[in-house]
Amino acid sequence: MKHLYQDKSTVSITIAVPMLLQSLEGARLAGLDIERLLRKSGIEPQQLIDEPEKRVPLDQYVLLSRYTAGAMQDEIAGLFEKPMRIGHFRAMALTSVHAKTVGGAFIRSIEFYNLFENSVQYQIEEVGDEIIFTATRIPGHKIGNTYAIESSLTVQHRFMGWLANERIILNRVTLDYPAPSYRHEYHYMFYDAPVEFDQTAITLRFNKHFMSRPIVQNESAVEGYVRRAPMDVYLPVSAGGKVTVEVRNKIIHYVETNNQQPELRDIASAMNLSQQTLRRHLQKEDSSFHVIKAQIRRDFSINLLGNIELSVEEIAYQSGYTEASAFIRAFKSWTGFTPYIFRKGLLS
Incomplete structure (x- = not known):
């Protein structure tokens, strides 16, 4: 690979x-x-x-x-x-x-x-x-x-x-x-x-x-992992340094609380850091705000695709995209699949 x-x-x-x-x-x-x-x-x-x-x-x-x-x-x-x-x-x-x-x-x-x-x-x-x-x-x-x-x-x-x-x-x-x-x-x-x-x-x-390290997944997430197998084995995972993990958790909390995607300034403020300092800390861990945010979107959208009652357009919106076409391009760049092929071929 x-x-x-x-x-x-x-x-x-x-x-x-x-x-x-x-x-x-x-x-x-x-x-x-x-x-x-x-x-x-x-x-x-x-x-x-x-x-x-x-x-x-x-x-x-x-x-x-x-x-x-x-x-x-x-x-x-x-x-x-x-x-x-x-x-x-x-x-x-x-x-x-x-x-x-x-x-x-x-x-x-x-x-x-x-x-x-x-x-x-x-x-x-x-x-x-x-x-x-x-x-x-x-x-x-x-x-x-x-x-x-x-x-x-x-x-x-x-x-x-x-x-x-x-x-x-x-x-x-x-x-x-x-x-x-x-x-x-x-x-x-x-x-x-x-x-x-x-x-x-x-x-x-x-x-x-x-x-x-604490286990953060649950049975529902495992069922999705199994349905997608062996795809997740080959998807990249963040390096997981201390700051990377904290930023990831802050982004997830922000989305759950505000029902929208945060900007770098929002997370930097929540961590009492300047945007420049946060960027520097993430760079030291071979990561970036953009990468972490994209991975969270990827994981979130993959889980939503397991819900056949949701259309791809609805999943795009819930994942923070205003246009389904942009979501489809992003999803294919993350996984190699379009959302439609992923759902049809791997979740059937």
Whole structure:
């Protein structure tokens, strides 16, 4: 996957072809018609052969993932020892969202997945100021390829960050296999964290302060996340510095109180800062008022699209746009989808 975090509101997200082909390995071995799955997702099979350096838009990759999982009734698409029947992730997510903190959510998730003894066992431990999340291969169990490992780690890591509405910055990632041909994707997959290959263990390492972050999502939000899966895994998340988090909370409170979008001066005033000082603090955290505000609009509009009683025009207005056309352009820049395709293709 590829995207630049400098401008998170207008990001264009694409997936490397070698990574996409790895995701289909289990389906191929199971005898599924791969060309049909690709065409159904809007991807021309011959193009993948003729142009292996080409990148596939996120919307097509999301549809392909959903069609493949549905055809196999397996959320890991044949890459683990046993199928992960449709509903596994939803059950884990609904269990985890009721934890009070990220640490509690991690523990609930680990306990859930370990019940099934399927290819990997997870554990988490605190060593000094660092948290080490480990995935250990179960002896004798199949793991189809490197994609099975990296996708499992990414889903777990991104979902926990989403629960707290914060990017969990990784100190280091260790993997027990050689670097794949698409190793450059790991730069984006793991938020620029150093990735070490051919190590003795599969781990994600991050500062322990993330474990105390409060869970801010609820069951309704989880249901939306599941309906959109795996799209949210690939959407950019703000870096989540202290000022960024406070600004985000202030914007949400302002919208709820005033039923309109704030300007920079409104939030700066609420924080007893000058506009220039607030801009400088956000810049130090690799963020900006514009980016934070756009992400809130994105999240808000995505949730509203789950309500089929609301028209796109009504959602545009509630999201702070005076014209539906401007909202549609913005929504496509955020997700790669138009609101209509998103609702029809992913929420049906």
